[in-house]
Amino acid sequence: MHSLRPRLGRSALLAAGVALLAAVAACGGGSSGGTTSSSAAGSGSASSMPSISKDAALAKMLPSSIASKGTLTIGTDASYAPSEFVDTDGKTVIGFDVDLAKALGQVLGVQVNVQNAPFGTIIEGVKSGKFDLGMSSFTIRPDRIKQVDMVSYYSAGTAWAVAAGNPEGVTPDNACGKKVAVQKDTVQVDDITARSKKCTDAGKPAIAVEQFPLQTDVTSAVVTGKDDAELADSPVIANAIKQTNGKLQQVGEVYASAPYGIVVPKNSGDYAKAIQGAVQKLIDSGAYETILKNWGVEGGAIKTSEINPTS
Numbered sequence: 001m002h003s004l005r006p007r008l009g010r011s012a013l014l015a016a017g018v019a020l021l022a023a024v025a026a027c028g029g030g031s032s033g034g035t036t037s038s039s040a041a042g043s044g045s046a047s048s049m050p051s052i053s054k055d056a057a058l059a060k061m062l063p064s065s066i067a068s069k070g071t072l073t074i075g076t077d078a079s080y081a082p083s084e085f086v087d088t089d090g091k092t093v094i095g096f097d098v099d100l101a102k103a104l105g106q107v108l109g110v111q112v113n114v115q116n117a118p119f120g121t122i123i124e125g126v127k128s129g130k131f132d133l134g135m136s137s138f139t140i141r142p143d144r145i146k147q148v149d150m151v152s153y154y155s156a157g158t159a160w161a162v163a164a165g166n167p168e169g170v171t172p173d174n175a176c177g178k179k180v181a182v183q184k185d186t187v188q189v190d191d192i193t194a195r196s197k198k199c200t201d202a203g204k205p206a207i208a209v210e211q212f213p214l215q216t217d218v219t220s221a222v223v224t225g226k227d228d229a230e231l232a233d234s235p236v237i238a239n240a241i242k243q244t245n246g247k248l249q250q251v252g253e254v255y256a257s258a259p260y261g262i263v264v265p266k267n268s269g270d271y272a273k274a275i276q277g278a279v280q281k282l283i284d285s286g287a288y289e290t291i292l293k294n295w296g297v298e299g300g301a302i303k304t305s306e307i308n309p310t311s
Helices: 010-026 064-069 096-108 117-127 189-202 215-223 234-244 269-284 287-295
Strands: 071-076 084-086 112-115 148-163 177-183 206-212 230-234 248-265
Touching: 010 064, 010 071, 071 096, 084 148, 084 230, 096 112, 096 269, 112 206, 117 148, 117 248, 148 189, 148 206, 148 234, 148 269, 177 189, 189 230, 189 248, 189 269, 206 215, 215 230, 230 234, 234 248, 248 269, 248 287
Parallel strands: 071 112, 177 206, 177 230
Antiparallel strands: 148 230, 148 248
16 A cells, blocks of 8 residues: 555646546446447457357357347446446447457357447346347346346456545545445445445444446546545456556455356346357367456456356
């Protein structure tokens, strides 16, 4: 942890906000619009994607509706770098989730169409048939498994970030009375809500929780001093620290590691098995590790993909 320093003045905060907006133009975007296909560049270079062959047996397990159109439409919230975010062209969705999705398409012999959508709408979009899959850093948890099936493909925990120097002295266990930013509909909402209740149960001030629709807005709130801290998935916090060029720092350790899951319609049988099999093939072939290394997130790699893992 860096040594403490005074809170930035208003003019400095505004300057920091401008700098952040310039950064998030390259590492985030709006909640609708941008798409990418399986031919789009991944981590800045199409050549960085490994060559992956089609698995005919897995391809035959796809629903006829998908096989006939030859495309998997995948919903994602492109404000969550480095998992999924909008490239510098302002429209192309990139990230390690996107590269993994494209690789899945190659295994299954279909094109991939990634559509940017608000995070809280993606599961409903899969249930309604708007999206064939959802792939947006969804932590696998019981309330989600009641609605859809989830195929594990990565593991991440929760981390906290504060302004450099931590002027408010915030830690995950010392946030009572502080202003904390979080993205709506994420597991971190439950986390910070429970922490706030512990504060009030102990006779301390509640945490002032501010929820934003986009993760980029969460980070902006902390950089500009509007909020004292943020919490998000560990690779996202690491990326925010990097992208804001020293304006943020992590406090505390990463905790509550859990698998991410690809969202598949509930009780879809062979369809979920095809997705799980495709993820496992990527893992076994080494293509999975290559993609994660391209983004610097190989620390969350898993060895076995499962449908609705219990832990």
